[in-house]
Amino acid sequence: MDKIFSTLVSCIRAEEPVAIATVIERSDVTQGQNPSPAELGATMLVSHIRGVQGSLGHEKLDAVVARDVGAALSSGRSVARHYGSAGESRLDDVTVFIDVFAPPPRMIIFGAVDFTAALVKVAKVLGYYVTVCDAREVFATKRRFPDADDVVVAWPHVYLETVADRLGALDAVCVLTHDHKFDIPAIAAALSTNVGYLGAMGSRKTHAERVERLIDAGVEPSRLNEIMAPIGLAIGARTPEETAVAICAEIIARRANADVRSLRDETGPIHLVAS
Template sequence: MRDVLESILDWYDGGETFGLATVVNTFRSAPRQPGAAMAVSARGEVVGSVSGGCVEGAVFEVARQAIDTGKAFFEEYGYSDDDAFAVGLTCGGIVHVFVEAVNRRTFPELPEIADSVKRHEPVAVATVTSDGPTRGARRVIWGDHTSGSLGSSGLDYAIDDDARGMLAQGRTGQRHYGAHGQRRRDEVAVFVQSFAPPPRMIVFGAIDFAAAVARVGKFLGYFVTVCDARGVFATAKRFPDADEVVVRWPHQYLDEITVDERTAICVLTHDPKFDVPLLEVALRTPAGYVGAMGSRRTHEDRAAKLRAAGVTEEQLARLHSPIGLDLHARTPEETAVSIAAELIQERWGGSGRPLTGTRGRIHGPAH
């Protein structure tokens, strides 16, 4: 829903009822992940996507039906070998889509959710998707309060606990419970959409390559920080795509902030007095990605200095250096693409090879 939030708020504020379709589960090679959304206005305007084009036409009709009837629908779409002309995903996947009518009465918490997303504050939306009298029931979970009910206090208690755990991990997905929140039961399916703060990308080194990396990082959905000790270079004007520009000694700044498994650290300083103490700190954090720019000779010299500083071989093995995939990139923009490609590969586990030379699933499982 994050991708369509701005558009649906305009409809919502105008008092409209619109259809909201959300991917709640996928199997095999479905192109969109749970949480992907498509919205249809009462006038027939469409924003967003649930399948990249395969089933949007069918979902559009269900959304119009939801607007007309006020009912919620659970639909499964997939390619059928028995009926090649059936509505389905020609890529071979299966997608479950939950479609509901939304307006001020059915979803009073939407503006507060939007405010939380804008402020990068964690919030989760839990919705009953299984068939039954509580289908469409919704509960919204913030860090310090909740709103709505899924039908029983026991179920509310269970979902509050699980949703906060999913928020901490930045995970969106389906959970199953008994009618009163019992674990390991399959009576009630609840889809939990986590609006966790975006992952952080911290780019060290206020150089032209950093501007390109900041741009592609923002495109990939990161909250981007550019940091350099030289105030004359580290300015918002030079890095318009960064969310923030910090003038600090890099290793001191990194040592003072919160870093988690979703954080990407890109060291582009090209200067041992900056990057060695910085990498010494970075490789001891839980950051999911630590990369450093430089030649292979620079890497060997840097690695020797890091070992001398007490960095272990296990920690050094986490370092992506030289940074990026082997694309023979030359310009700052091409280098930024190679770094982005490596980040995506790290996240999803791809081979980095051309798809024409591979077999099996194109879209790997979500980690």
């Protein structure tokens, strides 16, 4: 671990995906016929950009673990796995902990409105790299969204094309403009990416109109239920800050497959009247 620690730090600082695999448990060398040559604490770093550094003590084990690191990196989850001394999959001579360091997930917010500023703040608390994008340069300013990592003046669908191939299951696109002119191409473009969460703000009436226009724009009707609209969980949120919490809670719940109520799955008014 000690030798590869500085490489790990460089990868994390450069926001490159990287994983370190460490031998955390091994069968007693006096037991069995095939004692593991792996030493407790032996560590290997795997980076698609910088390659492999270090070794767990056996070439074949290194190769199998390096392959499993790929799967762990795409899930974003650190995991302990068991192997035979030479990487055999059904044996348990060595336990290897694969610790994954993924770059922060991205949230792209379309629409530079009041709700956006609150959503940027909550998303930053959750560790997102946040981009605010709006075609109107009067609104899309760094001064209005000081917490955002990027503020981009561009048409949403044009910006989305530039980052489409980088969006994955842990990323989110939130469309807050509620102006069809911007929303329709943005939602259609987001549906063609692998983004894990797509939410759109607006009343049920606005969304019903939006659905018609999306179909007119060529979106497959079967894809429409991927859009979380009205956006957010049904927690009675009213202020921009409360709405931001409802949106982020919905993102967490969707990722975890949690059984909670989204506004999308309800009927009736979005804004509950306090009794």
